[in-house]
Amino acid sequence: MTDPRLASLAEQLPGLRLFTAPAELEHYGRDWTRRWTPAPLAVALPTSVEEVQGIVRWANEHGVALVPSGGRTGLSGGAVAANGELVLSLERMNRVLGFDPADRTLTVEAGMPLQAVQEAAKAQGLIYPVDFAARGSCSIGGNIATNAGGIRVIRYGNTREWIAGLKVVAGNGELLELNRALVKNSSGYDFRQLLIGSEGTLGVVVEATLRLTDPPPPSQVMLLALPHMDALMEVFALFRSRLSLQAFEFFTDVALRHVLAHGAQRALDGEHPYYVVTEFDAADERAQEAALAAFEHAVEQGWIEDGAIAQSEAQAAALWRLREGITESLAAHKPYKNDVSVRIGAVPAFLHEMQALLGREYPHFEVVWFGHIGDGNLHINVLKPADLADADFIAQCEHVTKLLAATLKAHGGSISAEHGIGLVKKPYLGSTRSEAEVALMRGVRQVFDPKGLLNPGKLFD
Numbered sequence: 358m359t360d361p362r363l364a365s366l367a368e369q370l371p372g373l374r375l376f377t378a379p380a381e382l383e384h385y386g387r388d389w390t391r392r393w394t395p396a397p398l399a400v401a402l403p404t405s406v407e408e409v410q411g412i413v414r415w416a417n418e419h420g421v422a423l424v425p426s427g428g429r430t431g432l433s434g435g436a437v438a439a440n441g442e443l444v445l446s447l448e449r450m451n452r453v454l455g456f457d458p459a460d461r462t463l464t465v466e467a468g469m470p471l472q473a474v475q476e477a478a479k480a481q482g483l484i485y486p487v488d489f490a491a492r493g494s495c496s497i498g499g500n501i502a503t504n505a506g507g508i509r510v511i512r513y514g515n516t517r518e519w520i521a522g523l524k525v526v527a528g529n530g531e532l533l534e535l536n537r538a539l540v541k542n543s544s545g546y547d548f549r550q551l552l553i554g555s556e557g558t559l560g561v562v563v564e565a566t567l568r569l570t571d572p573p574p575p576s577q578v579m580l581l582a583l584p585h586m587d588a589l590m591e592v593f594a595l596f597r598s599r600l601s602l603q604a605f606e607f608f609t610d611v612a613l614r615h616v617l618a619h620g621a622q623r624a625l626d627g628e629h630p631y632y633v634v635t636e637f638d639a640a641d642e643r644a645q646e647a648a649l650a651a652f653e654h655a656v657e658q659g660w661i662e663d664g665a666i667a668q669s670e671a672q673a674a675a676l677w678r679l680r681e682g683i684t685e686s687l688a689a690h691k692p693y694k695n696d697v698s699v700r701i702g703a704v705p706a707f708l709h710e711m712q713a714l715l716g717r718e719y720p721h722f723e724v725v726w727f728g729h730i731g732d733g734n735l736h737i738n739v740l741k742p743a744d745l746a747d748a749d750f751i752a753q754c755e756h757v758t759k760l761l762a763a764t765l766k767a768h769g770g771s772i773s774a775e776h777g778i779g780l781v782k783k784p785y786l787g788s789t790r791s792e793a794e795v796a797l798m799r800g801v802r803q804v805f806d807p808k809g810l811l812n813p814g815k816l817f818d
């Protein structure tokens with residue numbers, strides 16, 4: 358350790374694993390955005406709450422900024438360390454700490470991957486229902502810090518709904534035990550809720566107690582092909598009124614082209630501009646007949662052009678891959694991402710305005726839309742032309758994001774539905790939150806992290 362600050366950290370916490378090799382700094386200093394050049398001071402990989410507390414106290418002593426880090430699958434730059442910070446990776450804190458059958462809760466360390474949490478729940482005959490394509494790599498701590506959503510929000514809500522209690526190390530190194538998994542606790546401010554979605558700026562989540570629930574009844578998965586954008590919300594309203602939906606996700610023909618080129622299997626013939634993957638309860642024949650009747654009604658109305666229903670688990674997985682494989686299939690094109698939301702009732706009008714805006718402003722760029730349309734959440738990915746410099750591409754996209762942010766504001770929407778603000782959306786926070794709210798956020802941050810060492814520069818300056 359040539360840096361005296363690191364030498365002192367190693368001395369204070371002799372068992373702590375520290376990485377300083379360039380390849381490791383690069384690996385742990387970036388997330389999926391790949392926009393910033395990683396340049397952390399070092400990477401610390403604690404294995405206990407006490408070590409996390411020790412690191413935070415050391416950071417206070419030496420004025421070193423910390424970047425809490427999970428699976429680094431984040432899409433907003435929240436886990437980027439580009440300014441000499443210490444990356445505090447929770448990767449080695451990945452154990453199940455306990456299952457409580459009476460409360461139906463699972464307590465885990467924060468670095469546990471989402472998929473491992475899902476499997477641990479399943480082993481108890483229950484489910485942890487938050488789910489999305491990054492499940493194998495993202496961590497429950499990162500999910501909590503971003504209030505992650507995903508493909509089952511329509512049935513189960515966001516991560517926030519499933520957090521019964523948190524253990525958090527605040528900016529001064531103090532350990533806070535928030536809500537202790539109580540179902541009812543009307544005793545003042547609920548700091549647990551403040552920590553959810555705080556993007557590593559208020560505290561380091563070290564442990565979480567998660568609520569579990571019963572597995573859903575058997576389901577069916579359908580792929581639907583739609584002739585125009587207006588049909589999306591018509592079909593959604595129809596299906597929601599007649600079926601018990603678990604998921605309702607959409608994508609465009611452009612998204613389909615990319616995911617097929619990336620290895621997914623085509624499921625429908627012909628060209629169609631919009632697609633929906635939907636999953637719904639289908640425990641008995643009646644539910645299946647209701648689905649078929651809804652489908653036929655939509656066809657008669659001209660809202661659906663074609664469709665396929667999965668006849669096996671393998672087919673269901675293949676249909677899901679058409680939607681879930683999109684983010685990965687676009688990664689090589691260095692997409693500029695918007696992740697926006699409006700109220701469900703505002704979706705049709707917003708879609709039209711957005712389509713006009715994007716068509717006008719991005720005549721030469723390929724724009725890929727997909728997302729959780731049943732939650733009012735759209736992902737807009739603008740692909741970088743190979744011959745355009747990164748900086749020029751981003752400058753053009755930022756200009757459009759400003760316009761998009763104004764449209765969102767007019768519709769009462771959000772510039773970040775589920776990916777967090779991080780670095781990417783920081784300039785646009787004011788389109789979603791009032792000045793008074795942002796001032797309160799700064800005040801809250803000052804209380805939890807007086808020296809401003811936890812993930813500085815993320816969310817706001």
Ligand SMILES: Cc1cc2nc3c(=O)[nH]c(=O)nc-3n(C[C@H](O)[C@H](O)[C@H](O)COP(=O)(O)OP(=O)(O)OC[C@H]3O[C@@H](n4cnc5c(N)ncnc54)[C@H](O)[C@@H]3O)c2cc1C
Nearest residue numbers: 427428429430431435489496498499500502506507557562
């Ligand atoms: C293929 C793909 C699909 C995706 N699909 C979805 C989706 O459907 N829905 C969705 O919501 N997101 C989605 N994401 C985005 C991403 O997976 C989520 O934001 C996820 O919650 C990030 O978890 P992570 O562990 O990777 O966090 P990281 O990227 O490591 O960190 C994210 C933020 O959380 C903070 N943080 C991490 N761990 C802690 C901790 N223990 N304590 C305090 N702060 C912490 C970081 O500082 C950072 O600000 C997707 C990403 C990919 C690559």
